[in-house]
């Protein structure tokens with residue numbers, strides 16, 4: 001869907017922001033770009049909607065070289081969400097959300113009805129918030145409006161630059177979870193820039209870990225954590241990557257011990273993350289947590305501390 005072919009960007013002052021970048025984002029996939037400040041993430045993203053043009057190489061959108069596309073027409077197909085959101089201060093939340101559809105000629109009433117639907121979708125009751133002005137919202141609410149506005153034109157592709165950056169960690173995690181739920185229904189093709197590894201892991205179907213101007217590893221979060229491709233990636237993901245892997249590894253039947261006619265007080269469902277399972281284990285004196293079939297609710301087996309260890313090893317072999 002979005003394909004980078006040997007893309008290099010050198011700024012006029014000689015700075016090489018990205019060099020020889022090649023990767024692909026599949027349709028409906030969410031790829032996170034993560035790396036330290038100045039590594040070229042934003043440059044990468046801005047080349048997709050032609051806010052910046054590459055020095056060499058090609059970027060294809062649905063097989064079409066975007067260098068040949070009209071930038072204005074291109075941007076209609078690509079939603080853009082940035083950290084500062086950039087809402088119009090003199091327009092209400094509803095008007096802000098309806099802006100793009102109205103610009104492209106959707107009748108006013110229809111654009112507003114769609115805007116109200118989207119506000120609802122991002123968790124803002126249009127009856128309560130629709131008539132407010134941006135300054136009457138919290139930072140997290142403004143970011144939701146930014147997401148609703150980007151979705152309003154129903155673009156197949158979304159570019160998101162630190163979209164949940166300006167809020168505290170608790171609100172941030174809630175926004176991330178809501179956004180993931182939303183993405184399950186809208187299935188946009190998304191490039192999301194973040195400097196926060198936890199966010200990249202939580203949101204990305206795949207992660208591009210940037211070094212300086214190049215991608216050091218492009219893989220599923222579990223693979224990056226289980227098998228860092230380079231020493232740089234290993235140090236970027238940190239010595240506690242084993243802990244981070246708990247959140248991206250699911251409990252499978254093979255990890256379980258047989259239930260011995262017991263009725264565990266605490267249980268989790270098969271497919272729960274090891275992190276959830278471990279949290280349950282830690283509050284259970286017996287060191288055994290039941291694991292149930294999510295459909296039937298029947299007990300499938302028991303997870304023990306050894307089982308958690310086994311699951312991590314199994315996942316490591318699968319990812320390597």
Ligand SMILES: Nc1ncnc2c1ncn2[C@@H]1O[C@H](COP(=O)(O)OP(=O)(O)OP(=O)(O)O)[C@@H](O)[C@H]1O
Pocket residue numbers: 011012013015016017035036037038039040041042043044195
């Ligand atoms: N207009 C410009 N002219 C010259 N150099 C630039 C320009 N814009 C960005 N750069 C440089 O290109 C490199 C990559 O910048 P970019 O904004 O893509 O990084 P980033 O990974 O998004 O960083 P951050 O996380 O801090 O936003 C940096 O070294 C930056 O200083």
